[in-house]
Amino acid sequence: IYWNFHQNYKMFEKFFEHIFQKPLTGYQRTWARRFLLSKSFTLVAPTGVGKTTFGLVASLFLALNGKKSALVFPTVSLAQQSFERLEEFKTKLENANAVKILLFNSSMTKSRKEEFEKRFISCDFDILIITTQFVSKRKDVLSKMFFDLVFVDDVDAVLKSSKNIDTLLQMIGFSEDEIEKATERLRSKNRENGQDTVSNGSKNKGMLIVSSATAKPQGLKPLLFRELLGFEIGRFTFNIRNITNIRIKKKSKEKLLEIINILKDGILLFVNTEEEGKEIVKFLLDNSIKIGATWNDFEKEFELFKEGKLNVICGVSSYYGKLIRGIDLPSRIKYCIFWETPCFRFSIDMDKAPRFVLERVFVEYLDNHPKLKEYFKNVEILQTEKLRQLVSKYISKEDYSKIVNKIFSHLKLTDDGKLVIPDVPTYIQGSGRTSRMFGMRLTKGVSILFEEDDTIFESLKSRLMFLLDEEWMEENEVDFESLMEEVKVSRKIQNDDFYQNDT
Ligand code: ADP
Ligand code: MG
Incomplete structure (x- = not known):
């Protein structure tokens, strides 16, 4: 359940340096964090600060972890250029053959096109490099595929067609129905003003990263991104300050x-x-x-x-x-x-503690009890109260407070048993x-x-x-x-x- 962000971040940082032979820039460090937290987001920054490079390395990183990416470029030449850069990056890998990159180029020879088509239809790639135009033309196929990451370089071109937005959302796992409902929510007058994103429980969804130097899109459709993914194009809510x-x-x-x-x-x-x-x-x-x-x-x-x-x-x-x-x-x-x-102040008492406290304690306990861990391997614990029952069933009060003190030793615990965060x-x-x-x-x-x-x-x-x-x-x-x-x-x-x- 737990992913150690710091460790992953260090790993990504090293990976980037290894591939690119240069450390991440400040912007890229910020993006890397959000990327590793699996959040969809917009990279809004001037040209030349490393957006494209970041997208390329991120897709390579995912590919090595068995995940699929699509990289969308506004022109064929940018797609071609990125393909070449990725091939160059690949030479730095020990297992270069493990990563399959598929490039669409409208000026390919007939036999090349046929080969592309075969691989495309059968999803025989880890990284798919395409153009905005390709997204419109092949939306029927693309919308049925699933990508862990869709990286859109220069989103402005894509946003010109609202149909493209639907396709991109479908590529990361949103159904037509979900998109339709979100659009309705946006249209309806009675939606609470100023409310932030409706959390969509975006489980099993891929990540959408869009890059733009300007991004000031108009209209209803771009708002879908916010509604479904929790980010807004063209506005800095969070990351650059x-x-x-x-x-x-x-x-x-x-x-x-x-x-x-x-x-x-x-x-x-x-x-x-x-x-x-x-x-x-x-x-x-x-x-x-x-x-x-x-x-x-x-x-x-x-x-x-x-x-x-x-x-x-x-x-x-x-x-x-x-x-x-x-x-x-x-x-x-x-x-x-x-x-x-x-x-925030949270109670740490077993019968009042919030979910994240119980989860951390339970995971820590399981880590020290391999047999039990094996037993719970495939159990997805969904309800907090169920989790609370499990915790009190397996962990004694004494062990519980020991674990709490260990896990949260870096945080303040008040005398009356509140965790201050x-x-x-x-x-x-x-x-x-x-x-x-x-x-x-x-x-x-x-x-x-x-x-x-x-x-x-x-x-x-x-x-x-x-x-x-x-x-x-x-x-x-x-x-x-x-x-x-x-x-x-x-x-x-x-x-x-x-x-x-x-x-
Ligand atoms: P953008 O897409 O934002 O315009 P690019 O990814 O094309 O930026 O990068 C712009 C230039 O900066 C390229 O020459 C690239 O090789 C270089 N670059 C990218 N990331 C780094 C980095 N971390 N350190 C040094 N140079 C970088
Ligand atoms: Mg670029």
Whole structure:
């Protein structure tokens, strides 16, 4: 059940270096993480940063693990070129013959075409290299095949035909029915506004990676990607950001005031509870800070903040909090401050623990009990309550707490038996408000975190590093003046609409 991401990541990193003779770039490291987490996603980045190379190596990596990929290119020559690069990469492999690559080229000789056709129809390949046009022409065959990965290089060409989107989704295992239903959901007026993706339980689905330097598609169909796969083309929800994270260890209101006075304007302040927030807002108001709060009249306060009549706006940092999700205001929002780390608290008691705790404990237990492990080999445990029964049946209370303590030793356990885990998605969403994409430009943001507890901080830091490759500074390492200058400059460039015209 468990896949060790770190180990896999290291493996992929090594594989890339071995194949390509150069280390992954920063962008590629981010993509590698998402790829290894088996997530569909968009690579939005300028030309020349290594999107295509990444796709090629990823497909080779899967092929060696017995998985099939399709690589879709906008033109025949790009398809040809990629085929040649892959063949070159293959020479670095010990078992080069193990990987079968099939290229479609419309200018092949008749006999070559026949051979292609035979192999294509019988799925005699690990990596299929085709063009966008081929996707339209052969949609009947392709939509019935299954690929673990479909990599679409330059998605813009593909999106020109909405039928192509259906085909791509079918290639990774979505049925016509599922697509139809999702389309209906998108059409229907009563769908909750601003709600994120409906989780589709995308089990047994392949992965769709699309690359684009621009990606600003219009219309309903591209939204299908979001509905079914949880990503949106042309918008950075997550993976590329330019944020400096700063930790301040000593949590004091005076320090907070000092920081706000340095940054002055464009600040989101996140608190964990409204109660705490009220106290802090009052303190800051008493010290002449122009601050509003979302729990008063959100629309009104936010409007004032937007107009620059308020310098700071305070809200509760929950994943669906208004400040965390709802707003996109890159010109105004430059800084965010977390008054403490957003956290989840879970009970570790056997009869209350959430599923992931039970799973980890059970897997760990089975690892030390081979016979039992063999017995459970083919059992797919689906219901949490069933899992809980199994855990209490096989594991004594004493062993259970020993295992819990071992597995979660890197996390904070409170005296009353709660496991405290930083709510990383909320931290990412919240801080992400300060660094947004505009065309190809990215605004620079700064996220400041007050956190006294080292365990919580280290856990947030390492998970953030893993997901985003972002680093942290301590307060004394920060040169606020130059940082603020960088923040300012990145917003000026925005007004330059050269890029907009260019596309
Ligand atoms: P994109 O598809 O984003 O335009 P490419 O994959 O074509 O980018 O790569 C652009 C150039 O950078 C190519 O010459 C490629 O060989 C090189 N390149 C790609 N990845 C790396 C890397 N990790 N280190 C060094 N050079 C790289
Ligand atoms: Mg490319």
